[in-house]
Amino acid sequence: MLDIRRIRQDPETVARLLAKKHVEVDLDVVQRLDAKKREITLHIERLKAQRNQASEEVSQRKKRGEDVTGLIAETRLVGEKIKELEASLEPIDQELQDFLYTVPNTPLPQVPEGESADDNQEMHRFGEVPRFSFPAKPHWELGEMLEIIDFERARKISGSRFSLMRGMGARLNRALINFMLDHARERGYQEVAPPYLVNEASMLGTGQFPKFAEDAFHVVPHDYYLIPTAEVPLTNLFRDEIITGPFPLKFTAYTASFRAEAGAAGRDTRGLIRQHQFDKVELVRFEEPQGSEAAIEEMLRDAESVLEELELPYRTVMLCGGDMGFGQALTYDIEVWMPSYGKYVEISSVSNMTDFQARRANIRYRPSGVKKTEFVHTLNGSALAVGRTIAAILENYQRPNGHVKIPDVLRSYLDDKELI
RNA sequence: GGAGGGGUAGCGUAAUUGGUAACGCAGUGGUCUUGAAAACCACCGCCUUCGGGCUUGCAGGUUCGAGUCCUGUCCCCUCCGCCA
Numbered sequence: 001m002l003d004i005r006r007i008r009q010d011p012e013t014v015a016r017l018l019a020k021k022h023v024e025v026d027l028d029v030v031q032r033l034d035a036k037k038r039e040i041t042l043h044i045e046r047l048k049a050q051r052n053q054a055s056e057e058v059s060q061r062k063k064r065g066e067d068v069t070g071l072i073a074e075t076r077l078v079g080e081k082i083k084e085l086e087a088s089l090e091p092i093d094q095e096l097q098d099f100l101y102t103v104p105n106t107p108l109p110q111v112p113e114g115e116s117a118d119d120n121q122e123m124h125r126f127g128e129v130p131r132f133s134f135p136a137k138p139h140w141e142l143g144e145m146l147e148i149i150d151f152e153r154a155r156k157i158s159g160s161r162f163s164l165m166r167g168m169g170a171r172l173n174r175a176l177i178n179f180m181l182d183h184a185r186e187r188g189y190q191e192v193a194p195p196y197l198v199n200e201a202s203m204l205g206t207g208q209f210p211k212f213a214e215d216a217f218h219v220v221p222h223d224y225y226l227i228p229t230a231e232v233p234l235t236n237l238f239r240d241e242i243i244t245g246p247f248p249l250k251f252t253a254y255t256a257s258f259r260a261e262a263g264a265a266g267r268d269t270r271g272l273i274r275q276h277q278f279d280k281v282e283l284v285r286f287e288e289p290q291g292s293e294a295a296i297e298e299m300l301r302d303a304e305s306v307l308e309e310l311e312l313p314y315r316t317v318m319l320c321g322g323d324m325g326f327g328q329a330l331t332y333d334i335e336v337w338m339p340s341y342g343k344y345v346e347i348s349s350v351s352n353m354t355d356f357q358a359r360r361a362n363i364r365y366r367p368s369g370v371k372k373t374e375f376v377h378t379l380n381g382s383a384l385a386v387g388r389t390i391a392a393i394l395e396n397y398q399r400p401n402g403h404v405k406i407p408d409v410l411r412s413y414l415d416d417k418e419l420i
Numbered sequence: 421g422g423a424g425g426g427g428u429a430g431c432g433u434a435a436u437u438g439g440u441a442a443c444g445c446a447g448u449g450g451u452c453u454u455g456a457a458a459a460c461c462a463c464c465g466c467c468u469u470c471g472g473g474c475u476u477g478c479a480g481g482u483u484c485g486a487g488u489c490c491u492g493u494c495c496c497c498u499c500c501g502c503c504a
Contacts, residue, residue: 038469045473052440052473055485059439068484075484373466 001359017106020321033096040089105356108330114320127313138340139394140271161276175413180281184252192253194233197224202236205361207327226258230282231380239361249286272387279386285379292377296352303348303383309409313337329354336392347388350381
């Protein structure tokens with residue numbers, strides 16, 4: 001959520017920044033509602049002051065045994081007027097609130113102009129793209145041949161866009177989770193095992209709601225939502241709290257993630273790339289505002305180094321305005337080389353949300369030496385998406401006979417085995 | 421799921437027939453001190469257009485006025501049932 005005062009004071013700048021995200025927002029509506037709200041609120045508060053004073057007087061005069069029927073009747077009218085005004089304020093406030101919840105975050109100045117992924121700015125590359133002297137296979141074929149991934153049975157058990165892993169596949173999955181969690185812990189992130197089902201307030205706090213409700217799985221009779229990412233429970237750790245630091249506060253969690261993938265019909269239908277359920281190790285940080293720009297660089301390195309240790313080729317891009325998400329102020333995508341796609345595929349997204357989520361979720365801190373509270377900055381990033389990492393390992397490490405070499409760094413998690 | 425009890429500042433506790441949220445501890449600043457402790461003083465929920473407004477889990481209702489009365493709801497505890 002944007003600071004209403006920013007819109008009030010400088011709507012042109014806000015509109016220009018949102019235009020960079022290729023979003024058009026009618027800020028006149030916001031300003032009109034805001035002005036109306038403030039006018040009515042002022043009026044209500046004056047009447048309340050009057051009523052509070054009158055009530056106090058009733059109390060005093062009653063103690064002295066005086067007659068107060070006239071004063072009470074008079075004050076009743078003030079109360080009725082307050083009720084009237086509050087009734088008129090309610091729909092205005094609701095409309096303003098609803099509107100503000102749908103306005104995206106503004107991008108930081110360094111975000112490149114552009115409207116699609118084609119306009120993203122490449123930052124750097126790592127590793128050599130493998131060249132195979134034999135016909136390389138896509139990971140879904142390798143996975144089925146090696147009997148470590150079973151798409152058909154997952155379809156029977158659940159439906160399309162589900163998969164299951166067996167034997168060395170399941171072990172590789174678990175090895176990656178452990179490796180990634182250990183890696184994050186070594187870098188100072190506290191491990192968390194959060195709930196997978198969250199309430200509506202949590203989804204609103206991180207920005208999934210109200211705009212992207214159709215992407216979430218809703219557990220209807222109980223009114224819970226399956227988390228689309230561990231970012232949701234982790235960022236909501238401190239919802240409605242004033243945190244005392246010391247900053248940065250860094251957390252990591254392995255969770256399954258659930259996405260309806262509405263609007264992705266027909267895309268990435270084969271393999272592990274786009275599933276309704278996938279495993280992911282997530283990083284979340286809470287920072288003082290002045291620390292968030294350095295923090296995202298550090299966090300990017302935290303994620304990139306996972307791929308470097310796995311010796312998987314990747315490139316890092318800074319997303320252009322038009323390709324960025326709703327709540328992000330700055331986003332780096334890390335894309336791993338996927339031979340079956342013949343291109344780099346997103347495996348991690350690292351973002352600075354600035355104070356956007358903190359305002360929605362009301363997460364504040366007290367800057368040292370200052371009495372007033374301020375909103376923290378939140379950041380999040382995947383380190384990494386496990387299914388896509390498995391796909392990348394299978395494809396990049398495949399041998400002519402269909403077997404797959406296990407990356408060195410995972411061997412200790414897999415009884416020192418060398419091959420799958 | 422059922423029955424009972426409870427939710428007041430970080431923690432622990434108050435508040436007359438409904439009368440406008442109090443106290444202790446902890447914390448912060450200061451005085452004193454070589455320094456510290458102790459003692460003493462002040463501050464010690466949120467917002468504010470600085471007039472004031474809001475705040476007893478949350479949302480409503482009754483009332484001039486609600487921690488207190490009423491309705492709904494969430495959470496916690498105890499017991500029972502069920503359950504990995």
